[in-house]
Amino acid sequence: MSYMDSKMSQHGLIGSESDSQRTLYPYVTGTSVVALKYKDGILMAADMGGSYGSTLRYKTVERMKPIGKHSLLGASGEISDFQEILRYLDELILYDNMWDDGNSFGPKEVHNYLTRVMYNRRNKFNPLWNSLVLGGVKNGQKYLGMVSMIGVNFEDNHVATGFGNHLARPILRDEWHENLSFEDGVKLLEKCMRVLLYRDRSAVNKLQIAKITEEGVTISPPYSLKTFWGFSAFHNPTVGAEGSW
Amino acid sequence: MFRNQYDTDVTTWSPAGRLFQVEYAMEAVKQGSAAIGLRSKTHVVLGCVNKANSELSSHQKKIFKVDDHIGVAIAGLTADGRVLSRYMRNECINYSFTYESPLPVGRLVVQLADKAQVCTQRSWKRPYGVGLLVAGLDESGAHLYYNCPSGNYFEYQAFAIGSRSQAAKTYLERRFENFMDSSREDLIKDALMAIRETLQGETLKSSICTVAVVGVGEPFHILDQGTVQQMIDAFDIAGEREAPAPEPDEAEEQGAAEEQGVVAEPGDGADQGGATDEGVAPMDI
Numbered sequence: 303m304s305y306m307d308s309k310m311s312q313h314g315l316i317g318s319e320s321d322s323q324r325t326l327y328p329y330v331t332g333t334s335v336v337a338l339k340y341k342d343g344i345l346m347a348a349d350m351g352g353s354y355g356s357t358l359r360y361k362t363v364e365r366m367k368p369i370g371k372h373s374l375l376g377a378s379g380e381i382s383d384f385q386e387i388l389r390y391l392d393e394l395i396l397y398d399n400m401w402d403d404g405n406s407f408g409p410k411e412v413h414n415y416l417t418r419v420m421y422n423r424r425n426k427f428n429p430l431w432n433s434l435v436l437g438g439v440k441n442g443q444k445y446l447g448m449v450s451m452i453g454v455n456f457e458d459n460h461v462a463t464g465f466g467n468h469l470a471r472p473i474l475r476d477e478w479h480e481n482l483s484f485e486d487g488v489k490l491l492e493k494c495m496r497v498l499l500y501r502d503r504s505a506v507n508k509l510q511i512a513k514i515t516e517e518g519v520t521i522s523p524p525y526s527l528k529t530f531w532g533f534s535a536f537h538n539p540t541v542g543a544e545g546s547w
Numbered sequence: 548m549f550r551n552q553y554d555t556d557v558t559t560w561s562p563a564g565r566l567f568q569v570e571y572a573m574e575a576v577k578q579g580s581a582a583i584g585l586r587s588k589t590h591v592v593l594g595c596v597n598k599a600n601s602e603l604s605s606h607q608k609k610i611f612k613v614d615d616h617i618g619v620a621i622a623g624l625t626a627d628g629r630v631l632s633r634y635m636r637n638e639c640i641n642y643s644f645t646y647e648s649p650l651p652v653g654r655l656v657v658q659l660a661d662k663a664q665v666c667t668q669r670s671w672k673r674p675y676g677v678g679l680l681v682a683g684l685d686e687s688g689a690h691l692y693y694n695c696p697s698g699n700y701f702e703y704q705a706f707a708i709g710s711r712s713q714a715a716k717t718y719l720e721r722r723f724e725n726f727m728d729s730s731r732e733d734l735i736k737d738a739l740m741a742i743r744e745t746l747q748g749e750t751l752k753s754s755i756c757t758v759a760v761v762g763v764g765e766p767f768h769i770l771d772q773g774t775v776q777q778m779i780d781a782f783d784i785a786g787e788r789e790a791p792a793p794e795p796d797e798a799e800e801q802g803a804a805e806e807q808g809v810v811a812e813p814g815d816g817a818d819q820g821g822a823t824d825e826g827v828a829p830m831d832i
Binding site: 401403404405407408410411414415418441 | 644645646647648651653654657685686687
């Protein structure tokens, strides 16, 4: 352990000595999630890949799940931590339903709950290694927010995690506008996902698009994006460099 | 209620299936000075009578703001009431912090009731000696609840607790059907009238009562004395008797004094503006 770590563990500040109980690095990870607000609610897209380091190991990982009646959660980062978060939320929604009193948690409440959970874990040096996207509609109000693994949270009209921040957000900043129709929203998301597919090495060409409106959640069945590789530079790539492949 | 051999412990049942200590706790509520509450679709008004022990002392605070959307009026052991208000404030603020959303009144009231119930089932505790009228807003509208020392809670359109609350209850019973659609001003006016009913003839002034309001777009706040006195004057109800309700039970009229014997009141005709007899009858029955 580093000098600082050993000092901190002496003072009981860094958790148990064995360190096997803390998350140190992620193992099976999901890549970007992209989401935007449109006319009737929220649209969210994520591919179905679970990478094991540099191996694209799992190709049918559902990284978006409905939460309660009004919310949709998408996650990138450690998949097992995402599953743990789903268990926490399951319990939260269960207790909320047990009140049976006409009140229910909307996306804002769930988002803030998640912020508290992520921040508290970060303070214990045992983070849930995820970037979460939480979207939903309640009583006509659309909500879209993000929480990072260190508890940073914010709301916006369009959000993305991981590589999506660098590749998709600029597209969204240029082309997003209020009251996108469903078709335009999907086209915009597919444009972002296509760029990510070309440029993010941990992306797989199998994605789902989810929508949440006042009526509820629909997650599309998995499908693939059409890609184009017929660039002239890809024909005879070794033409300028004999011996390479 | 008389002393009996089953009333020493809260954990002792009587053969008739009663917990006397809990019932005695409810007696304590009846001894406290009156508190009333009423609600419409969009607003809830709480009012209470503030009687100081002596001219030298100030009066006890009986209405507490619990959160922007919830307030409570108490009757009974004020100290117990303060402690429970602190609990309620804590619950609200913790919920707000975790969920960035106001705690629904209905849930707070259940938590409060469960807390009260604990004290009815531990031999080393005693029931809280305070009744709480909880006024609040949530997704489903405006609500008024009454929490009992027994751990029961009920939702009300209008209610009154404390000493001489029966007079206020009778007044409210006559008019409650109209409350749902009342305006904010009418609701406050009805609250002041109900408070006045409990005063048994004493003049209603803002120095002896407190009124608080919560509504859609209006956070819970206690109206200041000046405003209350203005309203008392404006509605002209300081010493006056009850104006006819929309469906009047007694057909007394104040201005049109010609009709005599509409209600068989002895002696005084309605010439006197109906001021003398009207309010007396309901309370005396």
